[in-house]
Amino acid sequence: MALYVIIVRLLVVAAVASVLPVPGRAAAGAGAGLAIGFYNETCPRAEELVLEEMRDIVHEDKTLGPALLRLLFHDCFVRGCDGSIMLKSKSKKGERDAMPMSASLRGFDEVERIKAKLEDACPLTVSCADIIIMAARDAVYLTNGPRFPVETGRRDGKVSLCEDAVNDLAPPNANIVDLKTYFSVKNLSWKDLVVLSGSHTIGRAQCVAFAADRLYNNSGKGVQDPTLDKAYAPGLRELCEPGKKKDETKVEMDPGSPDGFDLSYYKNVYGNRGLFVSDQALLDDKWTQHYVARMAAAESTEEYFQDYAAAMINMGRMEVITGDNGEIRKFCSAYVD
Known part of the structure; x- marks a missing residue:
């Protein structure tokens, strides 16, 4: 009950910037x-x-x-x-x-x-x-x-x-500058970006969404993205090896915890095991990197759950x-x- 009250207060006091409204829509x-x-x-x-x-x-x-x-x-x-x-x-x-x-x-x-x-x-x-x-x-x-x-x-x-x-x-291969731009034009902040990216703690992704960028570095010759953990890459490459149907093969976005909404996504990103380029990109900005590091080391999900509720409300107002x-x-x- 205490967490619910805290979240409600968060939503009530959340400050948002004003922008010109689209006709027929709220700003x-x-x-x-x-x-x-x-x-x-x-x-x-x-x-x-x-x-x-x-x-x-x-x-x-x-x-x-x-x-x-x-x-x-x-x-x-x-x-x-x-x-x-x-x-x-x-x-x-x-x-x-x-x-x-x-x-x-x-x-x-x-x-x-x-x-x-x-x-x-x-x-x-x-x-x-x-x-x-x-x-x-x-x-x-x-x-x-x-x-x-x-x-x-x-x-x-x-x-x-x-x-x-x-x-x-x-796109899943967006860098941090592009990500912040996509979010800012929707009146979402860097914190909304890094918090909502944590949605990747559940679910699976098709190989076609990340293999070219993360496993082959767009070379087509098996040269992996140098920012991808070397111990993590071989398992991904085996799952997404050429010849397999990349539009059908699915890989856990949060290895070992794809069905639990928790902080392991941030632990993986901080350890260079983010599945997408856009996950890894969160380490390329001092503010998002700091948040990733803090959540990766957190012993409780309380702060993150509060932040996630507030960010979802912000997105839901777009x-x-x-x-x-x-x-x-x-x-x-x-x-x-």
């Missing part, structure tokens, strides 16, 4: 129109129903928890947290069709499954955008992470463009649609022209 970082417990009167069991369904989903397939957490990142960083990652198009490609994520992004059916349960309880009340962030929060909780309060009240966007996903998402804008869809994977 990035402002969270205008959002509130903890937004559905308390209109759908009192909304968050409880999401958690119930998430328990079943993760019990059936534990890899879907990290998949749904990743889905939130892809939704929020492209046009804001508006559920547009779910939209389909009959005439052109949308966000979910952007390469390379189109081959590996998962969780669409599970969002629809949760949506159907909420539609039975409270028709046309809970947005797909809110379902995605609640499911991601519960994915963290169900892997032994914190269950923190999230703001809700988003409405769903009506536009989904492939080119937005290509331009707005930091370019949200609230009030009378947007819509509440019955089906999240609706077709748009």
Whole structure:
């Protein structure tokens, strides 16, 4: 209970910079129109129903928890947290069709499954955008992470463009300068960057997402990235050796602890065992490096869990649609022209 109170206070006092708003959306970082417990009167069991369904989903397939957490990142960083990652198009490609994520992004059916349960309880009340962030929060909780309060009240966007996903998402081989730029234009800080990167403590990644950069240093001749731990590289190379289907082979992002939300990600990064270039890059900035080192040496997850809750709230406020804008869809994977 004490941790929950601390987190709530954190969220209330969090300071955010003001930016010019996108028409029809709240200013990035402002969270205008959002509130903890937004559905308390209109759908009192909304968050409880999401958690119930998430328990079943993760019990059936534990890899879907990290998949749904990743889905939130892809939704929020492209046009804001508006559920547009779910939209389909009959005439052109949308966000979910952007390469390379189109081959590996998962969780669409599970969002629809949760949506159907909420539609039975409270028709046309809970947005797909809110379902995605609640499911991601519960994915963290169900892997032994914190269950923190999230703001809700988003409405769903009506536009989904492939080119937005290509331009707005930091690639896994991004350096620290690019990473900080991708985050800063979304009104997120260096601390949000290093804290949210810790989401890689759960889940697995396809070899195609990192092998060329980390194992072969883009040479094609087996020359590994010199920043990659020499004792760690041979095992990765065996898993991702040429001839294997790199779009199917998956590797633990947090070796030895892929299903537990803990601090071992930071221990691995500090020991040069970050799977992606973007993980290793956190050591190339004095502020992010200092945070990695502190979390790698921490004996308790309390500070990190508080920081993670605050960073998730910050990300969840990006370019949200609230009030009378947007819509509440019955089906999240609706077709748009």
